[in-house]
Amino acid sequence: MLRIGSARAAEIVAAKPSAIAPDANNVENVDIGNAPYLVITLKAAVTPVRSPQGTGECCGRTGYDAGTGSSASRPADIRHRMPWLTGSGLLASYSPRCAVANPRISTPAVTRAMVRAGGDVFEQTEVVEMDHQNGLFAIRTANRPQMKAPVLVNAAGGWAGSISQHFGETTPLFSAGPPQFVTEPMPYVLRPSVYAIEGDLILRQIPRGNFIFAGYPRTLSNEDGQHTFVPPQKTLNxxxxxxxxxxxxxxxxxxxxxxxxxxxxPDMLPVISASEATPGLYHAFGGSGGGFKIAPAVGECLALQICGDTVSIDLSPYSISRFRSPIRKSQKLAAEFDEASEVSLAGHFEAEPPDHL
Known part of the structure; x- marks a missing residue:
């Protein structure tokens, strides 16, 4: 099996079937930068569509049911636990066992586990040609011998649309990224990671004192699709x-x-499905900002599909075939992108009434 990752660096992973089959014992037990997890609902995030308080309670219950030890806190508890926070907190869900993983540290750990299971990783390997004939995919690169395999997984993130189009399936994929900021070192006061359910606050502090935060609105990538710059005004905002x-x-x-x-x-849902145009091609892209979070589940579902096993989750909402007809734009587009971005995206896909997910 071949998996094409980021198409800019064109990272290729070649794996044996045993390397993609889900096996918890193959994952390294390493420190990947976990921290207690705090989800907080803020007044600034109230919208007429959702009930922030109900959303926060649901988040807390879901975490508790998953074994994270989540507990809900009311305004008085929030002020007692976090006196540095303004009175804008409506409800908080605190999860001492829920983890916030650092992709820079955790991704290599997972990659090493895959290599131990028999896979190979070729970094900085540009794919220059792809073909599918006689049941085999042929991948030609700029600096390595041609590779062939009966299965190809398109997991190329912001560049996955060009791969799916190459094999006859067009999607309205577009590229963007959240602005992220790092402050000077300050006294270490914030132990948990803080996430606002409805929007503009994603915050954590590392032990040496720097605060790292991100939020909306997201920024569209350059037309070349290779970079996403953060305008100075977004830093101020x-x-x-x-x-x-x-x-x-x-x-x-x-x-x-x-x-x-x-x-x-545009519907802010990923594509997780087998191709309907090319046998042996599987798609896993379009996480819309949440791809890293759902990657383990996506990998397990695709591994089961590729190995011919039953998937207990209904993946039909994530099929690439949904783009054959107009789809509903998610209301999250308006919540997570600024007006200028929405104008730029207006001609990128056909407008449909927004959903309320």
């Missing part, structure tokens, strides 16, 4: 947003800003 909830950060200096290139779809 981001600081204003975080200081509304944490006044102590109002005058903090920002020392670094960055973003990335992620794949988004």
């Amino acid at each position: 981001g600081m204003r947003a975080v200081s509304r909830h944490m006044p102590g950060l109002r005058n903090a200096d920002i020392i670094r800003v960055w973003s990335g290139v992620e794949g988004y779809l």
Whole structure:
């Protein structure tokens, strides 16, 4: 089996069937930067469509049922636990056993587990030609011998649309990324990671004191699809947003800003399915900002499909065939992208009445 990752660096993973079959024993038990997880609902995030309080309670119950030890906190509890937070908190769900993973650290650990199971990783390997004949995919690269396999997994993130189109399946995928910021080192006061359910606050602090935060609105990638720059105005807006909830950060200096290139779809749902145009081709892209979080589940579902086993989850809502007809735009587009981005996207896909998911 071949899996094409980021098409810019064109990372290729070649794996044996045993390497993709789900096996918890193959994953390294390493420290991947876990931290207690706090989800908080804020007044600033109230919308007429959702009930933030109900959303927060649901989040807490879901986490508790999953074994994370989640507990809900009311405003008085929030102020007692986090006196540095303004009075905008409506409800918090605290999960001492829920983890926030650092992709930079955890991804290599998973990759090493795959290599131990018999797979190979070819980094900085540009794919220059793809073909499918006689039941085999042939992948030609710029610096390695041609590779062939009966199965190809398209997991190329923001570049996956060009691969699916190459094999006859067009999607309205577009590229964007969330702006992220790092402050100067400050006293270490924030142990849990803080996430606002409805939007503009994603915050954690590392032991050496730097605060790392991100939020909406997201930024569209450049037309070349290779980079996502963060305009200075978004840095200022981001600081204003975080200081509304944490006044102590109002005058903090920002020392670094960055973003990335992620794949988004107008319904904000991923594609997790076998190709309906090319036998042996499987798609896993369009996580719309949540791909890293759901990657283990997506990998398990596709591994079961590829190995011919039964998948207990209904994957039909994530089929690539849904783009054969107009789809509903998610209301999250308006919530997570600014007006300028929405205008730029207007001609990218056919408008449909928004959903309320």
